[in-house]
Amino acid sequence: xxxxxxxxxxxxxxxxxxxxxxxxxxxxxxxxxxxxxxxxxxxxxxxxxxxxxxxxxxxxxxxxxxxxxxxxxxxxxxxxxxxxxxxxxxxxxxxxxxxxxxxxxxxxxxxxxxxxxxxxxxxxxxxxxxxxxxxxxxxxxxxxxxxxxxxxxxxxxxxxxxxxxxxxxxxxxxxxxxxxxxxxxxxxxxxxxxxxxxxxxxxxxxxxxxxxxxxxxxxxxxxxxxxxxxxxxxxxxxxxxxxxxxxxxxxxxxxxxxxxxxxxxxxxxxxxxxxxxxxxxxxxxxxxxxxxxxxxxxxxxxxxxxxxxxxxxxxxxxxxxxxxxxxxxxxxxxxxxxxxxxxxxxxxxxxxxxxxxxxxxx
Numbered sequence: 001x002x003x004x005x006x007x008x009x010x011x012x013x014x015x016x017x018x019x020x021x022x023x024x025x026x027x028x029x030x031x032x033x034x035x036x037x038x039x040x041x042x043x044x045x046x047x048x049x050x051x052x053x054x055x056x057x058x059x060x061x062x063x064x065x066x067x068x069x070x071x072x073x074x075x076x077x078x079x080x081x082x083x084x085x086x087x088x089x090x091x092x093x094x095x096x097x098x099x100x101x102x103x104x105x106x107x108x109x110x111x112x113x114x115x116x117x118x119x120x121x122x123x124x125x126x127x128x129x130x131x132x133x134x135x136x137x138x139x140x141x142x143x144x145x146x147x148x149x150x151x152x153x154x155x156x157x158x159x160x161x162x163x164x165x166x167x168x169x170x171x172x173x174x175x176x177x178x179x180x181x182x183x184x185x186x187x188x189x190x191x192x193x194x195x196x197x198x199x200x201x202x203x204x205x206x207x208x209x210x211x212x213x214x215x216x217x218x219x220x221x222x223x224x225x226x227x228x229x230x231x232x233x234x235x236x237x238x239x240x241x242x243x244x245x246x247x248x249x250x251x252x253x254x255x256x257x258x259x260x261x262x263x264x265x266x267x268x269x270x271x272x273x274x275x276x277x278x279x280x281x282x283x284x285x286x287x288x289x290x291x292x293x294x295x296x297x298x299x300x301x302x303x304x305x306x307x308x309x310x311x312x313x314x315x316x317x318x319x320x321x322x323x324x325x326x327x328x329x330x331x332x333x334x335x336x337x338x339x340x341x342x343x344x345x346x347x348x349x350x351x352x353x354x355x356x357x358x359x360x361x362x
Contacts, residue, residue: 001089022223022239026216029086029243030250036082037254041075045258045265048072053120055266071263074116075255076271079205080109082251083278087244095240096158100147101281102244107140108191108277112269127269137188137273144281145183152179157237164234164287166294166358172234186289187280190296193303194276195269196325201261203327203341207298207348208275209252214295214352215282216245221359222286231359234287245282248275261338291358297351298344302326 018024048054054070084102091098114136115127127133151159161179162172175182198204221227223239252275258264267275276299283292293300302325309324322332330340 001093022220022242025090026220026242026246029090030246032086032089033082033247033250034254035250036085037078037251038257040078040081041254041258041265044075044078045072048074048265055268056119056124068263068266071266073120073266074113074268074270075259075265076109076112076116076267076269076274078265079251079255079267079271080105080274082254083244083247086247086250091243092240096151097238097241097285098244100144100285101241101278104140104144104187104281105274105278107143108137108187109270109274111136111140112195112271112273115273116268116270134188137191137277138184140277141184141187142180144187144284145180148183148284149177149180159236159285160234162234162287163290166291167361170232182289183284186284186292187277189303190280190283190292190299191273191276193296193299194279195272196306197299197302197327198267198272199325200327200331200337200341201263202256202259203344204272204275205252205256205259205267206341206345207296208279209249209256210345210348210352211279211295211299212245212248212252214355215279215286215288216242216249217356218288218291219245219282219286222288233359236285236287238286241282241285244278248278261341291355294351294355294358297354298348301347305329 049072053072053074055068055073083105087098087102093099111128111133115133118127128136148159149161152161160174161176162174165171165173194204194208197207219238219242221231222233222236223242225235227233228235255267255271259267279296280292283289283295288295305321305326306324308320312318312320321329323329327340327344331337335343
C-alpha cells in the first residue's frame with residue numbers, strides 16, 4: 001500500500017525514487033517486521049497470560065522442560081502479523097508470487113492455530129488428530145502446487161515446471177503435471193520439520209532466520225537478470241518476493257528477542273507450521289526446491305531423527321536416540337539447553353554457507 005502511495009509522488013520528489021529499488025523496500029520491510037515483533041511482543045505476552053493460553057508440556061519430555069508449563073504460547077500470531085503487514089505495505093500487490101506466499105503461509109498458519117487451540121482447550125499436548133492435520137496440510141500444499149502449475153501453463157514467461165539441479169549447469173528436467181505432487185511433498189515436509197525443530201527456546205526461530213536470510217539472497221539473484229544469467233539460474237520475475245523474505249527475517253529476529261532462553265513466549269504450531277510452509281513455498285517459487293534440504297539442514301536432521309527413531313522402534317523394538325527429535329537426544333546425554341541451541345545455530349549457518357557455495361559449484 002505504501003509502495004503505491006510513495007510511487008505516486010516519486011515523479012515529483014526525486015528522493016522517493018528509492019521505492020523502485022527492491023533492495024530498499026526489502027530492507028525497510030525487514031525493519032518494519034522487526035519493529036512490529038519487538039514492540040507488540042509485550043502486549044501479546046500479557047494478553048496470552050490473561051487468557052491463560054499457556055504451553056502444555058509433554059509428559060514424556062525432559063525433566064528440565066516441566067518448568068516451561070504455562071509459558072504463553074501461540075506467539076506465532078505475532079510473527080504472522082509481522083510478516084504480512086510489511087509485505088502488504090511495501091510489496092507490489094499485483095505480483096502473483098507475493099499472494100501465493102501470503103496465502104500459503106496463512107493456510108498453514110490456520111492449521112497450526114486450530115492445533116494450538118485444541119491443545120489449550122483440552123489442557124493436554126494433543127491437538128488435531130494426526131490424520132486431520134496431515135490432510136489439511138495436503139490440501140493447502142495441493143492448492144499451491146496447482147496454482148504454480150496453472151501459472152506455468154498459462155504464463156510460461158512467469159513460471160515453469162522445470163527443476164534446477166544443484167551442481168549441474170544445464171540439466172533442468174521438466175516434471176510437468178508431476179510438479180503438483182512434488183510441490184506438495186516439499187511444502188508438507190518443510191512445514192513439519194520446522195514444527196519438529198520447535199522444541200527449545202529460540203531453536204526453531206533462530207535457525208529459521210538463517211534459512212530465511214539465505215533464501216532472501218537466492219530470491220534476489222533469481223529475480224535479477226544479470227545475476228541469474230551469471231550464476232546459470234532459471235531467471236524468474238520473483239523480485240517482489242524478496243520483500244516477503246525480508247519480512248520473514250525481520251519478524252523472526254524480532255520474535256527471537258522474546259523467545260530467547262529463557263523464553264517469555266512460544267510460537268506454537270501457528271508459527272512453526274506457517275514458517276515451514278512459507279519457506280517451502282519460497283523454495284518452490286524460486287526453483288530452489290532441491291537446495292532446500294541443504295539450506296534447512298538442521299530441519300532435515302530433526303525430521304530424519306524422528307523417522308529413524310519410529311522406524312527402528314517399530315521394526316526392531318529398539319530406539320536409536322535417547323529421545324527424538326534430535327535436540328532432545330542431546331539434552332538427555334547432558335547438554336544444557338543453551339548449548340544445544342547455540343550449536344544447532346552454528347550448524348544452520350554452516351548449512352547456509354554450503355548452499356551459497358552451490359551457486360558457483362555448477
